[in-house]
Amino acid sequence: MHVPDGFIDAPTSLAAGAVAVMGVGLCLRGARRELNERTAPLAGLVAAFVFAAQMLNFPVASGTSGHLLGGVLAAILVGPFTGALAVTTVLLVQALLFADGGLTALGVNIVTMAFVTVAFGYPFFRLLAWAMPRRRDLLPVAAAVAALVSVPVASLVFVGFYSVGGTVDLSVSSVAAAMVGVHLFIGIGEAVITGLTVASVITVRPDLVYGARGLLPRAQLELRIPTPSTAASGGQP
Amino acid sequence: MSGGHGHRLYTPGSSYLHRLPAHTKILAALVWVLAVVATPREAYWAFGCYALLLGGAARTGGIRIRTVVRHTVVEAPFVLFAVLLPFLVGGETVVVLGVELSRGGLSDAWNILAKATLGVWTSILLAATTSPQAVIGGLQRLRLPHLIVEMLAFMVRYADVVAHDLDRMRIARESRGFQARGPRHWRVLAQSAGALFIRSYERGERVHLAMLSRGYSGRLPLAGAAPATARQWSVAVTLPAIGVAVSALAWVAAR
Known part of the structure; x- marks a missing residue:
């Protein structure tokens, strides 16, 4: 759900835009470290992936459905800087090509959905994963918890923008309660989807999961020579 | 929650708005929306002016009003929020059709609805008259x-x-x-x-x-948008200039 124009006043929107510009600068330097000269094509494709994954509808009950936001997922899969850049790119495309999210609110949207989600979610994920036993099946749990917490935290930062430049005469505490309440609910969905997706990638290509680097034991090469009995029963058709 | 976003907004055409270089349009749209957002909410006439001006721009671009209205649904969740505001905000109340509503809440709802809708219309107009490739070229020219x-x-x-x-x-x-x-x-x-x-x-x-294998060395040679002539710039700044003027006038009138 992107913030439209007119929800946050003009000076605060401009300030958020300035923060977003600085954040993008920081991420650009970081992303070059994560991906070196492969940055543009890979990060572009990751952005396309986030964009497409948001189209995947997860049915909840009786006709309602939710979809992935993807900030924490992207950060865990490709690294925090590239992940934040990918989400920023998605938000830019949505605002400029799909009229989704106000042009003046672009700064607020980028700061909350791309930067806060990743800047909070990724370190939290690493901390959890570092504290847990080093097991492949526990990393998705850490990813889910990080996603669960990062969504309400991002909504709290939005409340921060609102308290500075909100255009509605509602008390900050009631807006904070409503926002965090709703986003806790959204966060649960985000957590389940993020956890399950990380689990499915880790099963197939653990080497691709940036957030798992240095946390998983190296897989040993294992030779499985079929014995005549197994070859007879389960061979190629 | 915005479900899918598979529908492209770009409608090919050869109107003057279509042919205007993308970077002038992006910058103009940004300044225009800022002027709209900065307008004091009590200046109802100003919002009427904005809507008329956007309608004129849509006409120039050959974009049908129906297309614009149909795509306005992206702001649906916020419309819902705005509709709830007169019930949520406290303070002085007025009775409308037998229902007690907060005066402040009505004003807040109007403020959000008017500005968000004008913002969405601006974005739709920009996206409908500028191809994705042109937007990228324009952003490149905007450094x-x-x-x-x-x-x-x-x-x-x-x-x-x-x-x-x-x-x-x-x-x-x-x-x-x-x-x-x-x-x-x-x-x-x-x-x-x-x-x-x-x-x-x-x-x-x-x-x-x-x-x-085709010689990429870490920097894609992108063409970028063609430079804008002084004439094109002067056309592009017309709308935001009027917007800023109306916004400033509304501020003076509100004092």
């Missing part, structure tokens, strides 16, 4: 970091490819009798998302290798 422009270019180039990948997975799931009905089926959908990530990442690697 966006080259890496961001390259990422945007790759994303726009491959968004449909990746979306079609996802669609093929859906067809594969459904042809095996799968239909997602509730959270019980999320695992399968998430596996699709995981598979989509692996395919996208590997596609990125292949694209990179293909580019290396």
Whole structure:
């Protein structure tokens, strides 16, 4: 759900835009470290992936459905800087090509959905994963918890923008309660989807999961020579 | 929650608005929306002016009002929020059709609805008259970091490819009798998302290798938008200039 124009006043929107510009600068330097000269094509494709994954509808009950936001997922899969850049790119495309999210609110949207989600979610994920036993099946749990917490935290930062430049005469505490309440609910969905997706990638290509680097034991090469009995029963058709 | 976003807004055409260089349009739209957002809410006439001016711009661009209205649904969640405001905000109340509503809440709802709607219309107009490639070229001319422009270019180039990948997975799931009905089926959908990530990442690697073999050295030679003539600039700044003037006038009148 992107913030439209007119929800946050003009000076605060401009300030958020300035923060977003600085954040993008920081991420650009970081992303070059994560991906070196492969940055543009890979990060572009990751952005396309986030964009497409948001189209995947997860049915909840009786006709309602939710979809992935993807900030924490992207950060865990490709690294925090590239992940934040990918989400920023998605938000830019949505605002400029799909009229989704106000042009003046672009700064607020980028700061909350791309930067806060990743800047909070990724370190939290690493901390959890570092504290847990080093097991492949526990990393998705850490990813889910990080996603669960990062969504309400991002909504709290939005409340921060609102308290500075909100255009509605509602008390900050009631807006904070409503926002965090709703986003806790959204966060649960985000957590389940993020956890399950990380689990499915880790099963197939653990080497691709940036957030798992240095946390998983190296897989040993294992030779499985079929014995005549197994070859007879389960061979190629 | 905005479900899918598969519908492209760009409608090809050759109107003056279409032919205006993208960077002038992006900058004009940004200044215009800022002027709208900065307008004091009591200046109802100003918002009327904005709507009329946008209508005129849509006419110049050959964009049908129906298209604009149809795409305004992206702001639906916030309309819902705005409709609730007169009931949520406290303070002085007025009775409308036998229902007690907060005066402040009504004013807040009007403020959000008017500005958000004008903002969405502006974005729709920009997106409808500027092709994705032109938007990217325009952003490059606006001095966006080259890496961001390259990422945007790759994303726009491959968004449909990746979306079609996802669609093929859906067809594969459904042809095996799968239909997602509730959270019980999320695992399968998430596996699709995981598979989509692996395919996208590997596609990125292949694209990179293909580019290396064609002499890529870390910087994509993007053409960028053609420079704007002084005449085109003067046309492009007309709308935001009027917007800023109206906004300033509204401020003076509100004092």
